[in-house]
Amino acid sequence: MRSRQLRSRDMLRGDLEGEDLERFVEERVVMTNFDKMLGWARANSMFPLTFGLACCAIEAPISIVTARYDLARFGAEALRASPRQADMIILSGRVSIKMAPVVRRLYDQMLEPKWAMAMGACSSSAGMFSNYAVVQGADKFMPVDIYVPGCPPRPEAVLYGFNKLQRKVMGSPDQGWRRRYNAEGTEEWARGGPRSEPSPEAAEAYEAARASIRA
Amino acid sequence: MASPETQTPETTSEVMTINIGPHHPATHGVLRLVVDLEGELVRDLKPVVGYVHTGIEKSCESQSYWKVIPFVERMDYVSYFFQMEAFCGAVERLVDLEIPPRARYLRTIFLELNRIHSHLVWLGTTGLDLGAISMLWYCFRERDKILDLFEMATGQRMHTRYFQVGGVIEDIPLGFEAKLREFIADMPVRIGQYEALLDRNEIFLSRTKGVGIVSRERLLELGVTGPLLRAAGEPWDLRKAFDYLAYPELDFKVPVGTVGDNYDRYRVRLAEMVESVRIIEQSLDGLPEGPYIADDRKYVLPPRSELSTSMESLIHHFKLVTEGYRVESGEVYYSIEGPRGELGCFVLADGSSKPARVHYRDPSFVNLQAFRDMSVDSYVADMIASLGMLDPILGGVDR
Amino acid sequence: MPDAPGLELIRGEIEMDHPGAVLDTSFDRGQSALVVDPEQIIALLTWLKDSPGHEYSFLSSLHAADYLPAEPRFVVHYELLNRDRAERLRVKAPLATVDPEIDSCVDLFPTANFQEREAYDFFGIVFRGHPELTRILLPDDYVGWPLRRDFPVGGEPVKFTYNERNYG
Numbered sequence: 001m002r003s004r005q006l007r008s009r010d011m012l013r014g015d016l017e018g019e020d021l022e023r024f025v026e027e028r029v030v031m032t033n034f035d036k037m038l039g040w041a042r043a044n045s046m047f048p049l050t051f052g053l054a055c056c057a058i059e060a061p062i063s064i065v066t067a068r069y070d071l072a073r074f075g076a077e078a079l080r081a082s083p084r085q086a087d088m089i090i091l092s093g094r095v096s097i098k099m100a101p102v103v104r105r106l107y108d109q110m111l112e113p114k115w116a117m118a119m120g121a122c123s124s125s126a127g128m129f130s131n132y133a134v135v136q137g138a139d140k141f142m143p144v145d146i147y148v149p150g151c152p153p154r155p156e157a158v159l160y161g162f163n164k165l166q167r168k169v170m171g172s173p174d175q176g177w178r179r180r181y182n183a184e185g186t187e188e189w190a191r192g193g194p195r196s197e198p199s200p201e202a203a204e205a206y207e208a209a210r211a212s213i214r215a
Numbered sequence: 216m217a218s219p220e221t222q223t224p225e226t227t228s229e230v231m232t233i234n235i236g237p238h239h240p241a242t243h244g245v246l247r248l249v250v251d252l253e254g255e256l257v258r259d260l261k262p263v264v265g266y267v268h269t270g271i272e273k274s275c276e277s278q279s280y281w282k283v284i285p286f287v288e289r290m291d292y293v294s295y296f297f298q299m300e301a302f303c304g305a306v307e308r309l310v311d312l313e314i315p316p317r318a319r320y321l322r323t324i325f326l327e328l329n330r331i332h333s334h335l336v337w338l339g340t341t342g343l344d345l346g347a348i349s350m351l352w353y354c355f356r357e358r359d360k361i362l363d364l365f366e367m368a369t370g371q372r373m374h375t376r377y378f379q380v381g382g383v384i385e386d387i388p389l390g391f392e393a394k395l396r397e398f399i400a401d402m403p404v405r406i407g408q409y410e411a412l413l414d415r416n417e418i419f420l421s422r423t424k425g426v427g428i429v430s431r432e433r434l435l436e437l438g439v440t441g442p443l444l445r446a447a448g449e450p451w452d453l454r455k456a457f458d459y460l461a462y463p464e465l466d467f468k469v470p471v472g473t474v475g476d477n478y479d480r481y482r483v484r485l486a487e488m489v490e491s492v493r494i495i496e497q498s499l500d501g502l503p504e505g506p507y508i509a510d511d512r513k514y515v516l517p518p519r520s521e522l523s524t525s526m527e528s529l530i531h532h533f534k535l536v537t538e539g540y541r542v543e544s545g546e547v548y549y550s551i552e553g554p555r556g557e558l559g560c561f562v563l564a565d566g567s568s569k570p571a572r573v574h575y576r577d578p579s580f581v582n583l584q585a586f587r588d589m590s591v592d593s594y595v596a597d598m599i600a601s602l603g604m605l606d607p608i609l610g611g612v613d614r
Numbered sequence: 615m616p617d618a619p620g621l622e623l624i625r626g627e628i629e630m631d632h633p634g635a636v637l638d639t640s641f642d643r644g645q646s647a648l649v650v651d652p653e654q655i656i657a658l659l660t661w662l663k664d665s666p667g668h669e670y671s672f673l674s675s676l677h678a679a680d681y682l683p684a685e686p687r688f689v690v691h692y693e694l695l696n697r698d699r700a701e702r703l704r705v706k707a708p709l710a711t712v713d714p715e716i717d718s719c720v721d722l723f724p725t726a727n728f729q730e731r732e733a734y735d736f737f738g739i740v741f742r743g744h745p746e747l748t749r750i751l752l753p754d755d756y757v758g759w760p761l762r763r764d765f766p767v768g769g770e771p772v773k774f775t776y777n778e779r780n781y782g
C-alpha cells in the first residue's frame with residue numbers, strides 16, 4: 001500500500017520513465033481487444049430462433065422463456081421467428097427425413113455468425129429412434145456447436161448448455177473450426193444481393209443430391 | 216369492415232397459392248398449410264403433414280412389450296400418460312390381466328393431471344397465437360406445478376414411463392398427497408384468473424365468437440371427437456360411454472357447448488379443466504389401499520426386495536427383462552378419451568414377445584381433416600385462431 | 615360390443631341381403647369382428663351403417679396390418695362404432711399379397727380420407743376411388759412401403775453428398 005502511494009507520487013511528479021510508466025498505466029486501465037468485446041456482446045444478446053420440432057419444444061423454446069427458468073436473464077429474451085433475424089437455432093426435437101432439408105434451409109438462411117444447439121437426444125444422435133424415418137443426428141447435415149443430452153433435457157440443463165455456448169462464443173469469435181469442416185459460405189441471400197445465387201459448387205452439389213434421390 | 220359476404224368478385228384479386236410453414240410462429244408444431252388465398256379470404260386449404268414422422272409404429276414391432284411403452288408415449292408429446300394408458304390397457308386386454316383398484320385410481324389421477332397439463336399448454340400457446348401473450352406465463356406457471364408433481368412421483372417431468380402392464384411402476388411417495396391437495400385447492404382459483412383475463416376481453420371475443428363453425432353432423436362425418444365435438448353440442452365422451460379405470464365410480468359432468476364456434480371450444484376446455492380437478496379430488500379421497508401393480512409374475516416384474524431371497528422371482532425377473540413375456544395371437548383395439556378426442560390403440564400379437572403391429576388412432580390426425588371446413592371462406596386471421604382452437608399436436612398427427 | 619350369439623345373428627342378417635359377403639366371424643377377448651370379402655366392402659359398410667337396429671354410423675379408425683407369413687397378407691380393419699348403444703364392431707377385409715386393392719369408403723365415411731392415405735403410405739394398399747391418394751407422412755419421393763414386415767426397421771441408407779464425395 002505504501003509502495004503504491006510512493007509510485008503514484010512519482011508519476012505525478014513526472015519521475016516515472018519508460019517501463020515503469022508503462023506498467024503503471026497497464027495496472028490501472030482495462031485494456032481489451034475488439035474481438036473480446038464483440039464476443040462478450042454477442043454472447044449476452046443472442047436472438048434464438050423460435051424453432052420447435054417435437055417434445056423438446058415444450059421444454060425449449062416454450063418453457064425456458066417462462067418465469068421459472070428465465071432465459072431472459074442471459075440476454076436471450078428476444079426470440080425471433082424469422083431466421084434472417086436470429087443467430088441461434090435450437091434444434092429441439094427429432095429431425096425426420098422430411099424435415100431435414102427444411103432445417104438445413106433455415107440454417108442457411110441465418111446470417112453469420114450463427115450457432116446451433118442440438119437439444120435432446122433425438123437431434124444429437126436420433127435418441128431411441130434408430131429407424132428409417134429419423135435422421136441419425138442433426139450433425140449429419142449441419143454443423144452443431146453444442147449438444148445437450150436428455151429426453152427431454154430439463155430446462156436447467158438447456159440453460160447450462162446455453163451458458164457453455166456463451167462461453168464458447170466469448171472464447172472463439174473466429175469460429176475457425178467451421179472453416180476446417182468447409183461449413184462456411186452456405187448462406188442463402190435475398191434475391192438480387194451479391195450472393196443471391198448459390199455458388200457453382202454448391203449448385204452442382206444440390207443438383208447431384210436431387211438427382212441421386214430421383215434415381 | 217368488409218365481411219366475407221360483401222366482397223364481390225370484381226373487387227377481389229386473383230387466387231394465390233401460399234405456403235405457410237412448416238416453420239411458422241403460429242403453427243403448433245411443424246404443420247405445413249398450402250392455402251389458396253383470394254385477397255385475405257381463404258378459398259382452399261390443404262394441410263401437409265409428416266414433418267415429424269418418427270416411425271414409432273415400425274420401431275415398436277422390434278421391441279418387447281414393455282420396451283414399447285417409452286416409444287409410444289412420445290407420440291403426442293403433451294399427453295404422454297394417455298398414450299401409455301391406451302397401450303397398457305390394450306395389452307392388459309390381450310393377456311386378460313386385471314389391474315388392482317389402487318392402480319386404477321392412481322392411473323385416473325395421473326390421467327386427469329395430464330389432461331389439465333395438456334389444456335394448460337393449449338391455452339398458453341393459443342393465447343400466444345391470438346396475441347394474448349401473458350396467458351403463456353400464467354398457464355406455464357401452473358404447468359410447472361403439475362410437472363413438479365410428476366417429478367415427485369415418477370422422477371421425470373415429461374415422458375415418465377409410469378404406467379406398466381398390470382398397474383403403475385411405483386407407488387406414490389409420502390408428501391405427494393399433501394402437495395396434490397394443495398394443487399387442487401389452488402387450481403380453481405387459477406382457472407378463474409384465466410377466465411378473468413380472457414372472458415371479457417373484447418379482442419379475444421371478436422376473434423373467437425362466431426368463427427370456425429362446423430355443424431355437428433359434419434364433424435361426426437369427419438370422425439372428429441373430443442372437445443371439438445362437444446363444443447358443437449354432441450355430448451359424446453368415452454369416459455362416460457365405456458367403463459374403464461375408475462371413471463364409473465366417480466361423479467363428474469361433461470361440458471357441452473351450443474354453437475360450435477371457437478369461443479365454445481375455449482369454454483369447453485376450461486370447463487373440462489374444472490371437472491378434472493373434481494375428478495382428481497374424488498379419486499384422491501377414495502384412493503383404496505392395496506397393491507399398485509398386479510401380482511401375476513408372468514407379466515409383471517417382482518418387487519426388488521424379493522430378488523435376493525426367492526429363486527423363482529429371480530427367474531421371472533430374468534425372463535421378463537431379457538426376452539419379455541409372450542402374448543398369444545390375437546388383436547385388440549382399445550380407446551380412451553384423450554384431451555383431444557378418442558385415442559385408440561390397436562395391438563396385434565402373433566405369439567412372440569414382440570407386438571406384430573401397434574397402431575394408434577390419434578385424435579389430432581383425424582381432427583385435422585376438419586380444419587379445412589373450419590377456415591374456408593373466412594379470413595386468414597380467423598384461420599390462425601381456428602388452428603389454435605383445433606389444438607393439433609403434430610407429434611400425434613405424424614407419429 | 616355384440617357378443618358371440620349377437621354376432622352370428624348379424625352374420626345371418628347380412629347373408630340374406632349380401633350372400634357370401636361375410637367369410638368368417640370371430641369373438642376374441644371381448645371384441646367381435648367380421649371377416650368380409652373385400653370386393654363387397656362398400657355394400658357391407660353401407661348395410662352396417664344404414665340398416666335399422668345396427669346403424670354403426672361412426673368410423674373410429676381405419677388401419678391396415680400385415681399378417682406375414684399368413685395368407686392373405688394385408689388386412690384392412692374398419693373399427694365401427696354405434697354411439698347410441700356404445701357398441702363396437704370390427705370389419706376386416708383381407709387383401710391379396712401382390713397389388714393389394716380395395717374400394718375406398720371416403721364417400722361413405724369422410725373421416726377415412728387421411729386414414730386411407732396413411733394405409734397407402736405405409737403398406738402400398740391402393741384404395742380405388744380415393745380423391746387424392748398420395749403419401750401423407752413420408753416424403754413424396756420415398757421409395758418403399760415401410761410398415762410391411764419384410765421392410766427393415768432402418769430403412770434404406772441415406773446418401774449424403776458430402777460423405778459420398780469425401781469418404782467414397
